[in-house]
């Protein structure tokens with residue numbers, strides 16, 4: 001769809017189709033992968049490490065491995081017991097760091113309590129940190145400019161930014177409010193938007209008058225992890241809404257039995273009456289996260305092969 005200026009008049013929001021956009025990125029990733037195989041005989045490979053039985057994490061890593069295979073990216077899957085000792089996990093990361101056939105290492109978060117997440121993340125070689133969570137990659141993003149080009153950018157904020165850049169004509173000077181301050185989404189998202197010359201405010205659970213702050217936003221990034229918290233009352237007319245939330249809620253099915261469904265941090269129906277554009281859940285940011293992970297993995301493989309990055313972010 002064509003880019004457009006953010007506009008002021010009311011109408012039902014256009015849906016930003018993350019599923020379709022992610023499919024386009026995966027097609028590019030597949031192309032780049034095949035080129036690398038043909039020209040350098042190098043097959044991009046992602047190591048996927050899952051610790052424990054977190055049901056959501058199991059689903060996510062399953063999707064990541066499946067989508068990788070569809071793009072001809074190899075995966076090495078490791079499923080570890082939740083009681084694993086930190087030293088054992090660090091040893092595995094070290095082995096993967098030294099395995100020249102592996103170009104990207106993903107340790108699915110959250111990790112069990114006995115493990116220091118930061119220690120594990122910072123043990124991953126910076127050049128294989130396709131999640132972009134290593135302190136050095138986070139620092140490069142924070143510094144921006146030429147440093148950003150060397151960094152791996154965390155996949156959910158990157159996917160969200162690509163959707164915004166595809167649909168919003170000019171991000172410069174726009175008021176962007178990021179709801180949530182996590183290291184995985186809120187903080188890197190705010191830095192990416194600063195790099196795009198947005199005026200960025202980060203709000204969170206302790207922010208006073210959070211609704212009024214959000215009502216000033218041309219762009220809202222909702223990443224607070226609370227089901228359907230943000231409704232039309234939080235929005236300025238014509239705002240662009242990117243919903244990062246993935247929350248499972250209980251519902252009563254038509255036959256009266258208990259069921260569940262996935263919803264975002266945004267009340268989609270309500271917000272659609274005021275937003276100009278909005279991402280759905282599912283089918284918005286979620287598929288973009290995986291597509292960007294695969295893109296980062298192929299970029300890593302190109303760098304290890306001594307080639308320029310196949311695409312700019």
Ligand code: GUN
Pocket residue numbers: 106107108109110131155156184289
């Ligand atoms: N947990 C939630 N999101 C992510 C992600 O993007 N990467 C990893 N490794 N863990 C996560």
